[in-house]
Amino acid sequence: MHALSMLVTAGLFLAPPALTSSTGKRPNIVFILSDDQDLEMGSINYMPLLDKYLSAKGTTYERHYCTTALCCPARASILTGKMAHNHNAHSMEGGYPKVVQEGINDDYLPLWLQEAGWDTYYVGKLWNAHSTDNYNSPRARGWNGSDFLLDPYTYDFYNPTFVRNYDEPIHHENEYSTDLVSQKALGFLDDASKSARPFFLGVAPVAPHSNTEYVNVNGTMKPVTSAPLPAKRHANLFDEVVVPRTPHFNPKTPSGVYWVRDLPRLNQSHVDANDLYYRQRLRSLQAVDEMIEAIVQKLEEHNMLDHTYIIYTSDNGFHVGQHRLEPGKFCPFEEDVHIPLFIRGPGVPENEHAPIVTTHTDLAPTFLSMVGAPMRSDMDGEAIPLTRHDIDASIGNRYEHVQVEYWGYAVSEGDYAYQGYLIPNNTYKALRIVSDEYSFYYSIWCNNEHELYDMKNDPYQLENRYPISPADGNRAAFFGRPLSQVLNRFDALTMVLKTCKSEGCVKPWKLLHPAGDVTNLKDAVNPKFDSFYENDVPKVKYDHCSQGFFLEFEGPIYNQSIAFIPG
Ligand SMILES: *[C@@H]1O[C@H](CO)[C@@H](O)[C@H](O)[C@H]1NC(C)=O
Ligand SMILES: *[C@@H]1O[C@H](CO)[C@@H](O)[C@H](O)[C@H]1NC(C)=O
Ligand SMILES: *[C@@H]1O[C@H](CO)[C@@H](O)[C@H](O)[C@H]1NC(C)=O
Ligand SMILES: *[C@@H]1O[C@H](CO)[C@@H](O)[C@H](O)[C@H]1NC(C)=O
Numbered sequence: 001m002h003a004l005s006m007l008v009t010a011g012l013f014l015a016p017p018a019l020t021s022s023t024g025k026r027p028n029i030v031f032i033l034s035d036d037q038d039l040e041m042g043s044i045n046y047m048p049l050l051d052k053y054l055s056a057k058g059t060t061y062e063r064h065y066c067t068t069a070l071c072c073p074a075r076a077s078i079l080t081g082k083m084a085h086n087h088n089a090h091s092m093e094g095g096y097p098k099v100v101q102e103g104i105n106d107d108y109l110p111l112w113l114q115e116a117g118w119d120t121y122y123v124g125k126l127w128n129a130h131s132t133d134n135y136n137s138p139r140a141r142g143w144n145g146s147d148f149l150l151d152p153y154t155y156d157f158y159n160p161t162f163v164r165n166y167d168e169p170i171h172h173e174n175e176y177s178t179d180l181v182s183q184k185a186l187g188f189l190d191d192a193s194k195s196a197r198p199f200f201l202g203v204a205p206v207a208p209h210s211n212t213e214y215v216n217v218n219g220t221m222k223p224v225t226s227a228p229l230p231a232k233r234h235a236n237l238f239d240e241v242v243v244p245r246t247p248h249f250n251p252k253t254p255s256g257v258y259w260v261r262d263l264p265r266l267n268q269s270h271v272d273a274n275d276l277y278y279r280q281r282l283r284s285l286q287a288v289d290e291m292i293e294a295i296v297q298k299l300e301e302h303n304m305l306d307h308t309y310i311i312y313t314s315d316n317g318f319h320v321g322q323h324r325l326e327p328g329k330f331c332p333f334e335e336d337v338h339i340p341l342f343i344r345g346p347g348v349p350e351n352e353h354a355p356i357v358t359t360h361t362d363l364a365p366t367f368l369s370m371v372g373a374p375m376r377s378d379m380d381g382e383a384i385p386l387t388r389h390d391i392d393a394s395i396g397n398r399y400e401h402v403q404v405e406y407w408g409y410a411v412s413e414g415d416y417a418y419q420g421y422l423i424p425n426n427t428y429k430a431l432r433i434v435s436d437e438y439s440f441y442y443s444i445w446c447n448n449e450h451e452l453y454d455m456k457n458d459p460y461q462l463e464n465r466y467p468i469s470p471a472d473g474n475r476a477a478f479f480g481r482p483l484s485q486v487l488n489r490f491d492a493l494t495m496v497l498k499t500c501k502s503e504g505c506v507k508p509w510k511l512l513h514p515a516g517d518v519t520n521l522k523d524a525v526n527p528k529f530d531s532f533y534e535n536d537v538p539k540v541k542y543d544h545c546s547q548g549f550f551l552e553f554e555g556p557i558y559n560q561s562i563a564f565i566p567g
């Protein structure tokens with residue numbers, strides 16, 4: 001191997017500071033992160049300004065996924081480049097205290113960007129459980145300017161509390177959260193424009209997350225959660241809009257694993273509440289849409305637009321009524337994990353759709369590559385290709401899997417939330433494997449129930465093929481190979497991904513085939529590997545339903561740093 005490429009592979013090569021070719025200026029980054037925004041239910045179809053300024057002027061990464069369908073672990077993955085099983089900020093009660101405890105506050109994106117010479121700003125929700133009590137002990141590190149939303153008012157759309165640069169928190173009575181986030185973001189852009197240094201600005205409104213306000217119940221303040229609240233000017237939009245009536249919306253036949261399969265069919269009151277909930281989400285996104293335009297115009301006003309990347313995504317997805325589920329997240333279903341990602345900026349093709357798989361663990365590597373900072377060897381993702389050349393080169397050569405992981409409870413939201421009732425044992429590993437030719441979902445739950453959906457033929461995940469019948473198992477299902485053989489590959493892939501680290505998460509086939517002769521599913525289904533997959537790789541199974549990633553409860557595991565079962 002060439003010495004230089006060895007250094008690059010080892011993550012040791014220090015790239016020069018990025019210069020954008022057209023302007024010779026170091027690029028800025030504006031990162032817009034919405035909260036709980038779906039792609040599958042069509043939320044972006046109601047955001048014309050996002051379409052005008054980001055989609056038409058940039059690239060849509062149409063196979064983008066979060067790796068954990070919950071805000072804190074998803075945000076931790078975005079800001080560290082690590083899977084939840086490596087950053088460990090995955091428990092639902094976690095939030096900011098857990099982030100601090102796991103050392104994330106001392107070693108994450110904004111600090112790396114400052115080291116690279118970028119000034120960093122952040123507005124809105126950084127973490128859940130980042131509160132008026134703990135914001136100063138310790139402070140969220142790494143920001144030159146910050147204006148964080150704080151609990152217990154983070155999700156109170158009309159009474160938010162912000163803390164600016166660690167001063168005293170300020171409560172905004174009767175002011176609309178997203179509009180405040182927008183104004184504050186524009187203010188930081190004004191500040192940044194006065195500096196010769198490039199900047200990163202994170203902008204994180206809470207829309208379309210549900211609204212939580214505190215009401216006085218007999219002298220005690222109690223949280224009450226409802227659908228998100230729109231700005232008053234958007235309150236009456238979309239009166240006729242309902243949740244898309246896809247085949248998996250409140251289906252006649254139950255679907256999914258045990259606790260989902262046991263849900264009763266929604267009656268008309270529940271369906272009406274779900275439709276209203278959905279409309280409120282779309283209405284609440286209108287202020288986000290307007291904010292996108294305001295940000296683009298502000299960048300233009302300061303002559304910064306041509307050397308600024310704008311990235312738009314959400315922390316995780318959301319479901320409303322699919323599989324009979326009340327509004328919520330936490331699930332590995334496509335609604336909860338397949339999310340928007342748009343990027344515009346220097347060199348990024350306009351009005352382009354990139355058919356490659358990307359995940360949240362790729363975002364930190366992408367930001368580092370945008371600023372020309374060295375890659376970090378402990379990140380579990382890889383930089384997203386941004387130029388036409390790199391996008392084209394990655395098609396067919398990039399990874400095609402997503403590992404989704406979760407441990408613990410699921411909760412629901414909305415008027416008919418499973419009141420006060422947490423669904424326990426929502427612990428699972430789910431694999432998505434997606435290319436132009438195939439699209440599969442495979443999961444193993446902590447009670448050792450499995451799911452297998454062939455999503456080319458069953459895009460709504462209604463027909464679980466597991467356990468496969470002998471006839472089904474022998475039928476040629478995939479490039480002439482029987483489904484039972486393909487299933488062994490899915491299981492082995494899950495086995496290595498559930499404890500993967502760094503490059504192993506991006507190139508898992510190489511862990512299974514160290515010779516490097518297998519780089520995708522199509523290679524792996526070769527009959528010459530049947531015996532290896534059948535006999536040599538232990539099957540994924542759980543010993544226990546745990547509330548977090550504990551090696552002792554993970555069943556058989558593969559240890560990447562020791563060695564592997566010989567091939
Ligand atoms: C931003 O913070 C970093 C780290 O503290 C510091 O080196 C840099 O000078 C700051 N930028 C400005 C404009 O003060
Ligand atoms: C408030 O207290 C009154 C008197 O104790 C009681 O009757 C009522 O149910 C309480 N309301 C709620 C919402 O708990
Ligand atoms: C639907 O079920 C709820 C209880 O979950 C009940 O309050 C409501 O009256 C029912 N609506 C209809 C139309 O049956
Ligand atoms: C959840 O899992 C635990 C441990 O495996 C088990 O003891 C318990 O019965 C399960 N609870 C439910 C409601 O399934």
Ligand SMILES: *[C@@H]1O[C@H](CO)[C@@H](O)[C@H](O)[C@H]1NC(C)=O
Binds near residue numbers: 499559561562
């Ligand atoms: C793998 O083995 C090493 C060395 O014994 C240990 O430090 C590490 O925690 C193990 N990791 C996993 C995921 O088992």
